[in-house]
Amino acid sequence: MKLKNRKMLLGVSGGIACYKSLEIVRGIREAGGSVSVVMTRSAMEFVKPLVFQTLSENPVATSLFSLEEESKIGHIKLSENADAMLVAPATANIIAKMAHGIADDYLTTAYLACSAPVFVAPAMNHHMWDHPALQDNLALLVKRNLHIIHPGSGYLACGSYGTGRMAEPGEIVTVLEDYFDRITTGEQAEKPLNNIRVLVTAGPTRERIDAVRFLSNDSSGKMGYALAEKCRQLGADVILISGPTALSPPVDIETIQVKSALEMYSAVMANSEQAQVIIKAAAVSDFRVETPNPQKTKKSERMTLELVKNPDILKTLGDRKTSNQFLVGFAAESQNVLYYAEQKLKEKNLDLIVANNILQKDAGFDVDTNRVLLIDGDGSIDLPLLSKEVVAGRILDHIMATDKFRSIMATKLKNAPSA
Numbered sequence: 001m002k003l004k005n006r007k008m009l010l011g012v013s014g015g016i017a018c019y020k021s022l023e024i025v026r027g028i029r030e031a032g033g034s035v036s037v038v039m040t041r042s043a044m045e046f047v048k049p050l051v052f053q054t055l056s057e058n059p060v061a062t063s064l065f066s067l068e069e070e071s072k073i074g075h076i077k078l079s080e081n082a083d084a085m086l087v088a089p090a091t092a093n094i095i096a097k098m099a100h101g102i103a104d105d106y107l108t109t110a111y112l113a114c115s116a117p118v119f120v121a122p123a124m125n126h127h128m129w130d131h132p133a134l135q136d137n138l139a140l141l142v143k144r145n146l147h148i149i150h151p152g153s154g155y156l157a158c159g160s161y162g163t164g165r166m167a168e169p170g171e172i173v174t175v176l177e178d179y180f181d182r183i184t185t186g187e188q189a190e191k192p193l194n195n196i197r198v199l200v201t202a203g204p205t206r207e208r209i210d211a212v213r214f215l216s217n218d219s220s221g222k223m224g225y226a227l228a229e230k231c232r233q234l235g236a237d238v239i240l241i242s243g244p245t246a247l248s249p250p251v252d253i254e255t256i257q258v259k260s261a262l263e264m265y266s267a268v269m270a271n272s273e274q275a276q277v278i279i280k281a282a283a284v285s286d287f288r289v290e291t292p293n294p295q296k297t298k299k300s301e302r303m304t305l306e307l308v309k310n311p312d313i314l315k316t317l318g319d320r321k322t323s324n325q326f327l328v329g330f331a332a333e334s335q336n337v338l339y340y341a342e343q344k345l346k347e348k349n350l351d352l353i354v355a356n357n358i359l360q361k362d363a364g365f366d367v368d369t370n371r372v373l374l375i376d377g378d379g380s381i382d383l384p385l386l387s388k389e390v391v392a393g394r395i396l397d398h399i400m401a402t403d404k405f406r407s408i409m410a411t412k413l414k415n416a417p418s419a
């Protein structure tokens with residue numbers, strides 16, 4: 001009952017994912033919270049207010065100028081009473097209006113009147129999601145400390161494939177639960193990673209074979225991007241070093257784009273000294289082609305590639321690690337996961353290793369979910385299958401609960417210039 005007595009204001013705008021918001025209402029109520037729903041005119045084209053009213057057991061607000069709904073200036077009251085507002089699905093249109101302070105319906109007016117934390121779960125076609133206008137609007141919301149619950153990728157209702165599918169209702173409820181969990185323990189209010197510099201690496205690397213071909217792997221970068229975003233939400237000063245991915249650059253996070261393992265090595269080494277927490281989620285190629293052909297190699301019956309070892313970024317970081325740095329590595333294994341991960345933890349002088357079996361369904365490379373083992377000197381924790389966003393939260397919770405992190409934090413505070 002992690003949302004016990006929490007009052008949620010759910011804004012529903014007009015996307016095909018409206019029907020999923022019915023599940024969100026149910027999830028919030030099952031977690032002990034209550035829900036008041038506000039719908040836009042477009043949303044009512046997809047789902048009738050009566051359905052939300054029945055599931056929430058509260059009147060649904062739809063019209064700013066209704067005598068009944070507005071008898072006590074309802075849009076202000078609704079916002080004042082809410083412990084949090086969630087907009088799900090959030091259309092490109094509603095995101096634009098929220099970003100620019102337009103208040104021409106019940107939802108947008110209630111949003112402007114709301115001083116509680118606001119969560120936004122976008123849902124749209126992938127071209128809409130990629131559009132610079134949408135991304136700029138989203139960046140404005142992030143700048144104002146709204147919490148964006150990122151859409152997943154996959155087949156969309158419009159029949160295309162890409163990013164834009166609203167996060168699953170269960171995940172959205174978990175994000176709310178996690179948030180209120182932290183409020184309860186007093187951590188969120190303090191932004192527990194304030195003053196902490198975190199370096200996150202993500203994605204694959206590309207090792208050139210010739211002018212048009214390269215060696216790479218299946219890493220999508222989603223785990224690393226989710227970690228960077230979570231660190232930012234927790235108040236950290238984040239730098240993300242990313243290999244080539246199909247993901248939009250995260251809003252409000254300093255990002256360095258690299259391609260090869262050598263470029264990743266240089267970028268990491270140039271930025272690691274200032275970081276107190278380093279999370280190496282990138283899948284860096286172990287080898288590179290010794291002499292890539294600057295031209296396109298002509299077709300022939302056989303082609304032999306001479307590979308040489310790339311520098312071991314994680315090992316170098318482990319060797320250089322100071323007592324004020326927390327180093328996290330990832331292990332993608334296909335067998336004996338615990339054994340190999342424990343070896344890597346020791347060999348590379350890590351503080352924590354996040355291990356997964358890449359052969360498991362729905363976990364590892366190029367999917368939105370992950371099932372991982374967290375292994376450190378104290379033992380291992382087996383997490384269930386979770387979205388990468390939630391896994392990111394669990395990894396950071398684990399880091400922040402360690403004695404080493406607490407001591408880094410204490411040193412940082414001791415050395416902070418007094419105001």
Ligand SMILES: Cc1cc2nc3c(=O)[nH]c(=O)nc-3n(C[C@H](O)[C@H](O)[C@H](O)COP(=O)(O)O)c2cc1C
Nearest residue numbers: 013014015016040042043091092093094123124125
């Ligand atoms: C069948 C259909 C599905 C739609 N799905 C979405 C969607 O998923 N995301 C989105 O941003 N807009 C979607 N739209 C467009 C919005 O409904 C439209 O931009 C509308 O003005 C949004 O109004 P609202 O933001 O006030 O709810 C869809 C439109 C139709 C007809």
